[in-house]
Amino acid sequence: MTAADTSCKYEINAPDVVSEDFTGQIVILNLANGHYFSLAGIASRIWTLILAGHAPRSILISIQAKRPELVEQSMGFLARIVELNLVRAREADPGDTSSAIDEAWSGDGPEIQVYDDLAELIFADPIHDVDEREGWPAPRQPR
Amino acid sequence: MRAAKAYPKGRLVRREFRLARIDMTVWFASKAFADLCDRTLVERKYEEPLATRAQIYAMDAEADGWEPPARWNEEAGFSSREFDRILAEHDRRGFYHHDAPSWQFYDRVDAVGVQTLPTKLGIPPWEFGSPLRLFLHWAYAAVGMRLTHAATLGLNGRGALIAGASGSGKSGTTLAGLLNGLDSVGDDYVLVEDGPSLVAHSVFAMLKQDREGFRRAGVAIAELDAAEVNWRGKIELDASKLCAKGLASRMEIHALLLPEIARSRRTEVEKIASHEAALALAPSAVFQLPGDATEGFRFFADIVKRLPAFRVKLSEDPVEIAGTIGSFLEGTGRNAD
Numbered sequence: 001m002t003a004a005d006t007s008c009k010y011e012i013n014a015p016d017v018v019s020e021d022f023t024g025q026i027v028i029l030n031l032a033n034g035h036y037f038s039l040a041g042i043a044s045r046i047w048t049l050i051l052a053g054h055a056p057r058s059i060l061i062s063i064q065a066k067r068p069e070l071v072e073q074s075m076g077f078l079a080r081i082v083e084l085n086l087v088r089a090r091e092a093d094p095g096d097t098s099s100a101i102d103e104a105w106s107g108d109g110p111e112i113q114v115y116d117d118l119a120e121l122i123f124a125d126p127i128h129d130v131d132e133r134e135g136w137p138a139p140r141q142p143r
Numbered sequence: 144m145r146a147a148k149a150y151p152k153g154r155l156v157r158r159e160f161r162l163a164r165i166d167m168t169v170w171f172a173s174k175a176f177a178d179l180c181d182r183t184l185v186e187r188k189y190e191e192p193l194a195t196r197a198q199i200y201a202m203d204a205e206a207d208g209w210e211p212p213a214r215w216n217e218e219a220g221f222s223s224r225e226f227d228r229i230l231a232e233h234d235r236r237g238f239y240h241h242d243a244p245s246w247q248f249y250d251r252v253d254a255v256g257v258q259t260l261p262t263k264l265g266i267p268p269w270e271f272g273s274p275l276r277l278f279l280h281w282a283y284a285a286v287g288m289r290l291t292h293a294a295t296l297g298l299n300g301r302g303a304l305i306a307g308a309s310g311s312g313k314s315g316t317t318l319a320g321l322l323n324g325l326d327s328v329g330d331d332y333v334l335v336e337d338g339p340s341l342v343a344h345s346v347f348a349m350l351k352q353d354r355e356g357f358r359r360a361g362v363a364i365a366e367l368d369a370a371e372v373n374w375r376g377k378i379e380l381d382a383s384k385l386c387a388k389g390l391a392s393r394m395e396i397h398a399l400l401l402p403e404i405a406r407s408r409r410t411e412v413e414k415i416a417s418h419e420a421a422l423a424l425a426p427s428a429v430f431q432l433p434g435d436a437t438e439g440f441r442f443f444a445d446i447v448k449r450l451p452a453f454r455v456k457l458s459e460d461p462v463e464i465a466g467t468i469g470s471f472l473e474g475t476g477r478n479a480d
Contacts, residue, residue: 020441020444025417027422029436031440036422036426118426
């Protein structure tokens with residue numbers, strides 16, 4: 001896992017990635033590969049602040065001030081959402097989001113749960129990756 | 144599409160399907176496929192304002208003068224997402240089935256679709272219980288409704304969507320309910336309309352279950368012994384063969400249920416958080432049907448936010464399962480609104 005660039009700002013990797021907030025719990029779909037995700041602990045709040053235009057560095061400073069023990073895990077979470085192509089660096093600056101992040105950061109450290117059980121419905125290359133007897137969408141078992 | 148429209152109508156079999164909220168004219172090259180649709184699609188039993196119309200050409204290479212479906216260049220690779228994107232730029236939707244090459248395209252502007260198969264019944268194996276499902280999906284999505292990968296149970300017109308991964312017990316729960324006094328509008332794909340109230344409509348007549356599952360639920364009919372299993376080892380039977388009332392046409396949806404095969408002594412219903420319900424309903428509903436994925440995710444997210452959601456830990460007794468869910472629909476579900 002490579003570290004995320006914490007100085008630049010990120011945005012959701014639209015149109016392939018979509019997310020929804022369910023009373024503070026975020027669910028994310030990657031429509032390009034069929035993976036979907038749920039965020040736990042303070043991950044949902046970090047995600048919301050990133051989509052609102054806050055740079056990861058600002059978020060980490062805020063976490064450092066209130067919950068220093070969660071900084072390392074938060075850096076890992078940021079690197080993970082970049083690695084999973086859920087966010088990308090913003091091309092245009094969203095404007096002034098330098099206002100202080102007023103966040104208690106209560107709760108557990110950030111976690112991302114990855115689900116790939118439906119990926120074969122769209123991600124398997126239907127020509128090469130399917131079981132010849134069962135056909136698409138049953139993926140070929142690894143040899 | 145031009146070739147299909149220009150094909151001599153005298154060589155085609157015409158059917159008019161009056162389905163939930165849609166009138167669909169289908170021109171079939173094959174009577175066998177027309178008969179399959181006759182058996183499987185559910186004609187509406189009530190009058191509501193029509194939401195849309197569509198015209199479909201169901202062609203196959205056994206028809207005189209109709210070319211076999213072109214095969215995708217395998218060396219070029221295939222990205223279903225890119226395929227969807229290019230078609231969407233022209234307000235079209237489509238699907239390519241690689242195993243036995245076939246194509247389905249739908250023009251949202253004209254509400255005209257064409258399917259071209261290699262043989263009379265050369266549809267993907269999972270569509271025998273839900274033929275024309277992609278055309279219905281695209282036509283409904285164009286007017287803000289969704290064909291939804293979920294089961295249903297209801298009582299006195301008051302119902303619940305049942306969502307979950309394959310093997311979670313959706314179909315078994317539906318069968319237990321239907322055989323023991325509850326109603327259903329379907330156990331696999333149903334039409335969901337998100338209006339002033341949330342309504343599920345019946346579209347496909349078949350219920351599916353493995354042979355042992357039917358027997359455990361108490362089904363003992365000749366069709367069960369004679370039926371062949373489908374591509375997933377399931378048997379598909381017309382709901383009206385399983386109980387005299389068959390499927391209900393429509394029901395208002397007031398809850399979302401996530402079954403779990405717990406084999407507990409009694410079925411237990413417990414409230415869960417909305418994001419758990421979203422994980423069970425939205426990804427499956429979006430990824431099972433190609434096209435309109437972003438709009439689909441928003442649609443299902445809205446549904447989850449509207450409905451109270453519950454996990455149903457199932458016992459092994461179909462009568463007890465039906466009784467518990469029936470009581471829930473009458474009481475707890477109403478209170479949870």
